[in-house]
Amino acid sequence: RKEVEQDPGPFNVPEGATVAFNCTYSNSASQSFFWYRQDCRKEPKLLMSVYSSGNEDGRFTAQLNRASQYISLLIRDSKLSDSATYLCVVISYNTDKLIFGTGTRLQVFP
Amino acid sequence: GAVVSQHPSWVICKSGTSVKIECRSLDFQATTMFWYRQFPKQSLMLMATSNEGSKATYEQGVEKDKFLINHASLTLSTLTVTSAHPEDSSFYICSADGLAAYEQYFGPGTRLTVT
Numbered sequence: 001r002k003e004v005e006q007d008p009g010p011f012n013v014p015e016g017a018t019v020a021f022n023c024t025y026s027n028s029a030s031q032s033f034f035w036y037r038q039d040c041r042k043e044p045k046l047l048m049s050v051y052s053s054g055n056e057d058g059r060f061t062a063q064l065n066r067a068s069q070y071i072s073l074l075i076r077d078s079k080l081s082d083s084a085t086y087l088c089v090v091i092s093y094n095t096d097k098l099i100f101g102t103g104t105r106l107q108v109f110p
Numbered sequence: 111g112a113v114v115s116q117h118p119s120w121v122i123c124k125s126g127t128s129v130k131i132e133c134r135s136l137d138f139q140a141t142t143m144f145w146y147r148q149f150p151k152q153s154l155m156l157m158a159t160s161n162e163g164s165k166a167t168y169e170q171g172v173e174k175d176k177f178l179i180n181h182a183s184l185t186l187s188t189l190t191v192t193s194a195h196p197e198d199s200s201f202y203i204c205s206a207d208g209l210a211a212y213e214q215y216f217g218p219g220t221r222l223t224v225t
Binding site: 004008032034041042043044045087091098099100102103 | 151205217219
C-alpha cells in the first residue's frame with residue numbers, strides 16, 4: 001500500500017464550481033501535512049499547510065482527520081488558473097522527508 | 111528570497127553517457143538539499159538527501175554508484191547520472207531546506223531524456 005494515496009482524477013469542473021480532493025495516509029506517526037500545487041512540467045509549489053483545526057486561505061480550505069488518516073482540500077469558486085495537479089504531502093514524526101502522493105489533476109473549463 | 115535554481119533545465123543525452131545536474135540556492139545557504147525524481151503521472155520520489163561536506167544518504171533502491179551526489183558548498187549540490195539508460199529519463203527536481211521546520215524550496219527541475 002502506498003504511504004500517501006490520492007485519486008488521480010482528472011476532475012473536470014466549470015469555472016465557479018466547488019471541488020474537493022481527499023488524500024489518505026498510512027503512517028499514523030505522520031505529523032505534518034501539506035498541499036502542494038504542480039503545474040505541468042514545473043516544480044511543486046507549496047499551497048498550504050494543513051493544521052489539525054483546519055485552515056482556510058482565501059478560496060482554499062484544508063482539513064485534517066487524524067482518526068481516519070485523511071486530508072482534504074476544498075476549492076471554492078474555481079478559476080481557470082486553478083487547473084493544475086494537487087499533491088498531498090506528508091511528513092512522518094521521526095524524519096524530515098516529504099512523502100508525496102501521486103497528485104490529483106484538476107481541469108477547470110470556461 | 112529563497113530561490114533555488116537548477117541547470118540545465120532540460121538535457122538530451124545518448125545512452126551510456128553521464129549527465130551532471132546542478133542545484134544552487136541563490137540567496138541563502140542550504141546545509142541540506144534533496145534530490146527527487148518524477149516519472150510521468152507519478153509522484154515525486156526522494157532519491158537522496160545531500161548534506162554539505164558529507165556523504166549523501168540514499169533511499170532504498172537508489173544506486174549510489176549510478177547517481178553520484180556531491181554537496182561541496184552551502185549553495186551547490188550536483189547530481190551526476192552515470193552511464194545513463196533510457197529508463198533514467200525522468201524529471202529530476204532538487205530542493206533545499208528552508209529556515210522553518212519541514213520547509214523546502216524546490217528548484218524548477220531538469221528534464222532528462224536518454225536516447
